[in-house]
Amino acid sequence: MPTSDASWGTPAPLPSHTGSRxxxxxxxxxxxxxxxxxxxxxxxxxxxxxxxxxxxxxxxxxxxxxxxxxxxxxxxxxxxxxxxxxxxxxxxxxxxxxxxxxxxxxxxxxxxxxxxxxxxxDIDGALPAQPWREAELRRVLDAVTDLAEGLTPAPPRDLAYPAPRLGGWRRLADNPRALRKLTEISPRTADELEAHLSLEAHLAEATAGETLTHGDLYPFNILLTADRVVVVDWPHAWAGPRHADLVMLLGSVALSGIDPEPFAARHPLLTGVERDAVDVLISAQAGFLLAAACSMDSTGDPRLARMMTGLGLASLRWLSVRHDGTGAGRGGAPAGGR
Structure with missing residues (x-):
């Protein structure tokens, strides 16, 4: 369901590759x-x-x-x-x-x-179309439910699962060069840094859980076959709440010019989940992406930086939509990267 809010901009495809690397x-x-x-x-x-x-x-x-x-x-x-x-x-x-x-x-x-x-x-499949097509999106959202059910509790392994790649607002705040770049990319986001720092303070409780989450569930890590949704590339898996991968995926939905909120509101993995807990994850996802993009030096992959920036700001736009007309959640209501 494309949003009618012009501030979302024109839907654009997600960059999918590194070029010459x-x-x-x-x-x-x-x-x-x-x-x-x-x-x-x-x-x-x-x-x-x-x-x-x-x-x-x-x-x-x-x-x-x-x-x-x-x-x-x-x-x-x-x-x-x-x-x-x-x-x-x-x-x-x-x-x-x-x-x-x-x-x-x-x-x-x-x-x-x-x-x-x-x-x-070998998986004989294709990446989901970008911008998202609703039929493919619904198919993937159903598969995310099955994925969470199959990975709860997280499979035992010899080594502890790593911390999630979430959060980065404190790193941005402490890095003048990165903060200047954020201000250039999205002045509104830089102005709302304190609100995101307040949300980030609750990251540990928002990421507690016993489900193995993929940790990088974006369209470029999903293959669609004739009868399956297959999730690839698992190096960033971590143990956390059942809904963590869903929240991450919905950030990419916002990048397609689609309002993720109706999908979030009726998804079974978010039934009974506190609104503030979801806000913390959305903000933390954006914080990780924007901190990485803004800290990248001249040797970094520009396609990767553009991907991270686009996804990060899309997540913030979703966070803004969640609070439009509903009042502020924990730490205020960051308005996003518009």
Whole structure:
């Protein structure tokens, strides 16, 4: 349901790829390619690079000499240590997901101390259209309910789940350069910094829970097949409330020029959830995205910065809509990045 409020702007597609930061199968060190082939017990005959996503390194659909297919991703951890950490974390998370969870099955991993690779079953699917189409959105929202039910309680694992990638208003407040950039991007958001800091003070209680959440549930991490909704890329999973992934996903809905609030109001995962608790998550999501975008230096990926900025401001517009005519919630009612 597109909103009639002109301040939402024209719906725009979400950026989906990093440009030149991906590497090809042919440029892999031979030892790494051989390691992946060893996991698959077959020779790769075709490798098609996938441009979707925002991580450095390899992301490729493979076909073997016997006709089998797989998806592989790999990264040089010396050149991209953060991505290497994400890959190693995803090995642990993906390997521990219950069999019924709609995620690609991890076939194996390779780690020689420098290069890390993961190999998954190939999913013959496509990303949801952006801007969101209502039929696809409703299908994904139903799948988020099933996802939360299948991951409550969170599967046990040897290592503790990391803290969520939420919150960042305090980092912005303490970083003059980033704060100046925020003021350039959205003066209104900078003016409302104190209100967001007040919400962020309640982040620990708003993120408490026993559900394994994906932690990065945006359209570029969702594949639609003929009969399934499959969620990919799990390095940022954390244990929290059942509704956390839903709130994150609805932020991307706002970016499409669609009011997320009617969908939130009737979604079963938000039944009985305190309004303030949702406000804290929306604000914290925007805070993480905007702090990351505003702190990025000249070596950062500009597509990633634009994606984070767009999603962050969209979440703030949603927060504003939630409070229009209803009065302020905890810490006041930030009006958003209009």
């Amino acid at each position: 991906r590497i090809s199968w042919s440029s892999l060190p031979r030892s790494v390619a051989a390691g992946i082939e060893g996991l698959l017990q077959g020779a790769v005959t075709t490798a098609i690079s996938q441009q979707g996503g925002f991580s450095d390194g390899l992301a490729v659909r493979l076909e073997l000499s016997d006709g089998r297919k797989a998806f592989a991703k790999a990264v040089d951890t010396v050149a991209a240590p953060a991505v290497g950490e994400f890959h190693r974390r995803e090995i642990a998370v993906a390997g521990g997901l219950p069999s019924g969870v709609p995620a690609p099955r991890l076939l194996g991993s390779f780690d020689d101390g420098e290069w890390v690779a993961l190999v998954f079953e």
